[in-house]
Amino acid sequence: MPYSDEDLRSYYDTLPATYGRDALCKMELPKELPGKTALDIGCRRGKGLYKLSEQVGPNGRAIGVEWRAEMLERAKAGEEKAIAKSGLDSSNMLFCNVYPERLEDAIDASCADFAYVNCSLNLFYDPVCALTQIYRALKPGGLLVCDTVLATGPRIAAVVTAARALGNAVQAAPHRKDLMAWLMSAGFDVTSIGAFSSEDVDPSYDADGNPTIPIAPSSEPISFVATSIHIYKSDNIDRHSNSLRDDISQFR
Numbered sequence: 001m002p003y004s005d006e007d008l009r010s011y012y013d014t015l016p017a018t019y020g021r022d023a024l025c026k027m028e029l030p031k032e033l034p035g036k037t038a039l040d041i042g043c044r045r046g047k048g049l050y051k052l053s054e055q056v057g058p059n060g061r062a063i064g065v066e067w068r069a070e071m072l073e074r075a076k077a078g079e080e081k082a083i084a085k086s087g088l089d090s091s092n093m094l095f096c097n098v099y100p101e102r103l104e105d106a107i108d109a110s111c112a113d114f115a116y117v118n119c120s121l122n123l124f125y126d127p128v129c130a131l132t133q134i135y136r137a138l139k140p141g142g143l144l145v146c147d148t149v150l151a152t153g154p155r156i157a158a159v160v161t162a163a164r165a166l167g168n169a170v171q172a173a174p175h176r177k178d179l180m181a182w183l184m185s186a187g188f189d190v191t192s193i194g195a196f197s198s199e200d201v202d203p204s205y206d207a208d209g210n211p212t213i214p215i216a217p218s219s220e221p222i223s224f225v226a227t228s229i230h231i232y233k234s235d236n237i238d239r240h241s242n243s244l245r246d247d248i249s250q251f252r
Helices: 005-012 047-056 069-077 079-086 100-105 119-123 127-137 157-166 176-186 239-249
Strands: 037-041 061-065 093-096 112-117 138-151 199-201 224-232
Touching: 005 100, 037 047, 037 127, 047 061, 047 079, 047 093, 069 079, 069 093, 079 093, 100 127, 112 127, 119 127, 119 138, 127 138, 127 176, 138 176
Parallel strands: 037 061, 037 112, 061 093, 112 138
Antiparallel strands: 138 224, 199 224
């Protein structure tokens, strides 16, 4: 169920603006972006959005979604310079000041070929709702790339709540099984998921590698792992059957 602006504002306004790994922009992009429509959910100051703009090219569109108006204004301020740097004749960027849980207020259904979200997913008011909104915005066959952090074991709810209140996107990380449940609830087929990695992350380190981030007290026997998850929205094509049919045809 969509949340009211008051519900979301009361939560997001309490989050620190620059804490933790959500400030990073690793962006592992697919090669098939030219001419496509791409979403950057939580585009912050626009660095990743500018990269998407260059990748989709003059016939594509890059849409930056950011709930912090001051961040979005900074992204807009760099638009002209980014366009000149990428060699485009005109802007292919669109800026949307909207919460992740309310994408439908600004983004049409089935309009995007690609969506990107970084570690800020762990701090969203309702990650399942946000992922459901992203699923809605993707075209059938569209790709979601999520550069995020996962915990290596089950979480204690009180620790996660405290970490979220501190804006610590790493310490607020879900266990892998929890993320799988989020994605399934949003409608994604988790059998298509790929690109897990195993880079250890320290929850006290900021985006510049300095141990400045406050952490919640915890005795959990876990660590945190950076990962890039790639998952498609189903296009209703039975790829397994098609592949099997192709394999069999060679023997006819």
